[in-house]
Amino acid sequence: MKYEVLVQLKEEVLDPEGRAIEHNLQSLGFKEIKAIKVSKRYIIEVNDSKEESEQLLEKISKKFLSNPTSQTYTLNRLN
Amino acid sequence: MIRSQKDPIALMNFPGSNCSYDCHFAFKNLWNIKLQDVFSCDRVLAGDIRGLIIPGGFSYGDYLRGGALASWAPIINELQGFIKKGGKVLGICNGFQILLEGKFLPGALLKNTSNRFICEDSFLEVSTGPSLYQRLLETKISLPIAHGEGRFFIDKDGLKNLEDNNQIVFRYQEEKNPNGSISNIAGICSKDGHILGMMPHPERAISPFSGGSGTAGKQVLETFLSMCL
Numbered sequence: 001m002k003y004e005v006l007v008q009l010k011e012e013v014l015d016p017e018g019r020a021i022e023h024n025l026q027s028l029g030f031k032e033i034k035a036i037k038v039s040k041r042y043i044i045e046v047n048d049s050k051e052e053s054e055q056l057l058e059k060i061s062k063k064f065l066s067n068p069t070s071q072t073y074t075l076n077r078l079n
Numbered sequence: 080m081i082r083s084q085k086d087p088i089a090l091m092n093f094p095g096s097n098c099s100y101d102c103h104f105a106f107k108n109l110w111n112i113k114l115q116d117v118f119s120c121d122r123v124l125a126g127d128i129r130g131l132i133i134p135g136g137f138s139y140g141d142y143l144r145g146g147a148l149a150s151w152a153p154i155i156n157e158l159q160g161f162i163k164k165g166g167k168v169l170g171i172c173n174g175f176q177i178l179l180e181g182k183f184l185p186g187a188l189l190k191n192t193s194n195r196f197i198c199e200d201s202f203l204e205v206s207t208g209p210s211l212y213q214r215l216l217e218t219k220i221s222l223p224i225a226h227g228e229g230r231f232f233i234d235k236d237g238l239k240n241l242e243d244n245n246q247i248v249f250r251y252q253e254e255k256n257p258n259g260s261i262s263n264i265a266g267i268c269s270k271d272g273h274i275l276g277m278m279p280h281p282e283r284a285i286s287p288f289s290g291g292s293g294t295a296g297k298q299v300l301e302t303f304l305s306m307c308l
Contacts, residue, residue, distance in 0.1 A: 009189070013232060014259065016194045064151070067144060067180065069187040070232050 001046050001053050002078040007066045008039035043078070050077075087307050088130040090114040091174075093138035093149045098171065101282040102134050105300055109285060112304070119152040124160075130167040130307030131158070133174030135225070135280060145188060145228045146176030155181055167306045168274040172226055175266070175276035184267055184276050185241070186233035192259030196227040201279050202252040203265055208245030210272025215302050220295035222279035224257060224265075229278040231260035231267075238262060244270050249277055275303070 009015045015037050022036040042065055046053040057075055066073040088106065092099050099116070106112040114132065117124060124131070139148035149155070155177075162168065162183070170178040178184045191197060201224045205216045233241065238261060241247050249266035256263045258278075266277030277299075283289055284296030 013189065014192060016190055016192050016259075020194050064147075065143070067147070067187050069179075069185070069234070069237075070189055 001048070001050065003044050003046065003053065003057055004076050004078055005042040005044065005057065005061045005065050005073055006039045006076070007042070007061075007071050007073045008037055009070055010072055013070050086113050086115060087128055088112065088114050088132065088304070089117045089124060089128045091117050091119075091131060091133045091154060093119045093136070093152065093177075095138045095140055096134050096136035096173070098135035098173075098280065098282060101280070102132055102171075105282040105285045105296070106304075109297060109300070110304065117154060119149065119154050121154045122157065124154070124157045124166075128161070128166070130169070130303060131161065132303075133168070133170040133177050134282075135172030135174060138173055138177065141173075141228070144176075144180065146173055146178075146180040149173075149177045150181035158183065162274065165273065167303065169300075169303045170274070170276040171280055171282065172224075172229075172278055175278055176228070178274065178276040183274055184269060185237050186231055186264075186267065188228050188278070189230040189232050190228050191226070191230050191257070196225075197229070197257050198225040199223070199257065201257055201265065202255045203249045203279065204252055205249060206245065206247050208248070208268075208272075210245075210248060210268045210275070211306055212248050212268065212272070212275060212299065212302050213245070215305075216298055217295070219252070220298070221284075221293060222281060222295055222299070223283045224279050225283075226258070226278055229258045229260065231262075231264040231278075233261060241267055246270060248275060249279065273306070 018036040018038045025033045061073045176188050246267050250263040268275045281296030281299035
């Protein structure tokens with residue numbers, strides 16, 4: 001089974017990388033761009049049943065892939 | 080490896096640590112102390128060690144987040160027991176990131192606001208508080224920084240706790256905050272003052288020959304050393 005984990009900075013935390021891309025696109029004339037936040041995507045394959053995989057990945061995402069002080073994560077099943 | 084019995088400070092090395100030599104050089108030249116090298120895969124911290132330095136660098140390539148992978152290394156399991164027994168810890172730059180990722184200190188270090196790696200002298204204020212660092216260091220010092228991810232972040236409640244417990248040891252001087260750290264924070268300590276994490280590099284400011292920052296770094300290391308003897 002395949003999953004993706006998206007890790008991003010919390011809404012209130014400044015993302016300078018996203019802001020730099022946002023400013024540069026705006027300066028190229030893409031005035032519709034309002035805001036950009038960068039996130040990291042992990043694609044993980046697991047050999048377990050759905051329920052067990054999701055429990056495991058929730059744990060890994062919370063404890064290792066994200067830092068709860070500054071980041072949030074979302075876990076999605078891919079197939 | 081030959082380990083001296085009398086020298087009480089260890090240096091924790093990870094793949095990618097690149098300030099180990101500078102730390103060895105500082106302690107050897109200033110006080111003729113040989114730091115005892117320990118490595119990420121070690122599972123024992125020698126019993127005679129009373130202080131531990133986690134040096135700067137890019138442990139495990141800073142993959143995932145700066146200091147994250149290092150904070151899972153086997154040697155880190157020994158750190159909790161070492162601290163419980165009263166061991167003193169100094170985490171510098173990437174060492175500070177490792178201490179935060181390992182939850183030995185609160186907060187996180189994020190990409191600098193400028194998106195740039197900053198390598199320059201920083202101008203610091205030492206806050207008042209009960210730790211030996213806060214009591215012994217001069218109130219205004221200068222130390223070099225060299226980091227891309229040094230923006231200290233903590234939520235409002237966490238910041239209030241740090242302030243209430245006098246755990247903020249170093250702040251960048253107002254108007255001279257190089258990386259966007261919240262409340263200008265450059266270094267914090269544990270409540271008992273035994274663990275210090277800091278972004279500036281004291282080991283790079285130990286003599287007039289080691290750069291423009293002078294010798295404030297010597298005072299920081301000397302204070303750490305005095306706690307370990």
